[in-house]
Amino acid sequence: MKTLWQHCHVATMAQGTYSIIEDAAIVTSGAHIEWIGPRGALPAGHYPHVEDLAGAWVTPGLIDCHTHAVFGGNRSGEFEQRLQGVSYAEIAAQGGGIASTVRATRAASEDELFASARKRLHSLLRDGVTTVEIKSGYGLDLANERKILRVIRRLGEQLPATVRSTCLAAHALAPEYAGRADAYIEHICAEMLPALAAEGLVDAVDAFCEYLAFSPAQVERVFIAAQKLGLPVKLHAEQLSSLHGSSLAARYQALSADHLEFMTEADAAAMATSGTVAVLLPGAFYFLRETQLPPMDALRKHGVKIAIASDLNPGTSPALSLRLMLNMACTCFRMTPEEALAGATLHAAKALGLEHSHGSLEVGKVADFVAWQIDRPADLAYWLGGDLEKRVVRHGADVTL
Numbered sequence: 001m002k003t004l005w006q007h008c009h010v011a012t013m014a015q016g017t018y019s020i021i022e023d024a025a026i027v028t029s030g031a032h033i034e035w036i037g038p039r040g041a042l043p044a045g046h047y048p049h050v051e052d053l054a055g056a057w058v059t060p061g062l063i064d065c066h067t068h069a070v071f072g073g074n075r076s077g078e079f080e081q082r083l084q085g086v087s088y089a090e091i092a093a094q095g096g097g098i099a100s101t102v103r104a105t106r107a108a109s110e111d112e113l114f115a116s117a118r119k120r121l122h123s124l125l126r127d128g129v130t131t132v133e134i135k136s137g138y139g140l141d142l143a144n145e146r147k148i149l150r151v152i153r154r155l156g157e158q159l160p161a162t163v164r165s166t167c168l169a170a171h172a173l174a175p176e177y178a179g180r181a182d183a184y185i186e187h188i189c190a191e192m193l194p195a196l197a198a199e200g201l202v203d204a205v206d207a208f209c210e211y212l213a214f215s216p217a218q219v220e221r222v223f224i225a226a227q228k229l230g231l232p233v234k235l236h237a238e239q240l241s242s243l244h245g246s247s248l249a250a251r252y253q254a255l256s257a258d259h260l261e262f263m264t265e266a267d268a269a270a271m272a273t274s275g276t277v278a279v280l281l282p283g284a285f286y287f288l289r290e291t292q293l294p295p296m297d298a299l300r301k302h303g304v305k306i307a308i309a310s311d312l313n314p315g316t317s318p319a320l321s322l323r324l325m326l327n328m329a330c331t332c333f334r335m336t337p338e339e340a341l342a343g344a345t346l347h348a349a350k351a352l353g354l355e356h357s358h359g360s361l362e363v364g365k366v367a368d369f370v371a372w373q374i375d376r377p378a379d380l381a382y383w384l385g386g387d388l389e390k391r392v393v394r395h396g397a398d399v400t401l
Ligand code: DI6
Pocket: 097, 098, 101, 171, 208, 236, 239, 284, 313, 314, 315, 316
């Protein structure tokens, strides 16, 4: 079906800037954008289906390119403990932290995980998200990683959003392999990744490169195994310390390196060369009360594309609004609202390898957009959460929740 959408202004986000069209019109044909421009230049013709957007500001549908939205239980009890002065390390030593989420996730059925993740995603989607990446990583064995990835695929089938699935089996050491990290990495490379990829459950492969997780040498083995399977890689890097995981990611043409508070200028230069997107996660920065800022000047100087994501997870970023992350990116990282919006649209699409079809409103791309009742695009990074009046269109059809 062909539809003319009008009575709106558009921030197309082409090239990662607002690229504003005032008094715009959009023609969608099926799932795609057939024409977009000033209404005065609309090609003459018959448009049987016309939608009035009531003066809205239209942006691309928001893209949350880094979440861990599928997990059992939650860790609000640990949050209370931490605020009473118990350290993250002490909590982990008592069996808390990632290990407690792994236990709860293993104990949950596929249906239970689906139901709890669906509610969290509902919050993200209500806030204008039309594409979301979800990582596994709380299963840490073949059966449980498979269970999580199957839930991710089901969410993609049942929710009005494009869902990309990332295998993060190398998130933490599986308890069965305590003291044998290299053997766990071997198990991931030789058994888990080939099996899960063959089942069509994996769009990309991620790992956690950190002194309390896996070393660059171990991550490199995971990257080599992923590339043998034809899968793109991403990396959690430089969140708590500087191991130059982001430079390693760049050497493997990673789609993105994420977190990055402790990265160096040389890491930024390497990422710029490989076109690896810097995914910044202000929710985790805020929730952990981190004080080390990501090197914004180096990222800008080298022209690294910057994305912003929620990192939605139970331990370090229980964030249910991507727009709130845009605000935090501006207040905490001193990004401009325009940079932040590019970070949740075009650059987030690139972090998922989807920049040719998603992330900006241009002819030929998918018709995923949000018509916001706001005064100007900066409002999206201005309000602290809340529920802005909007219409959400995905693949050319109204999917407002
Ligand atoms: N970095 C994080 O912030 C989360 N995972 C990661 O690699 C933490 C996940 C958790 O604490 O459950």
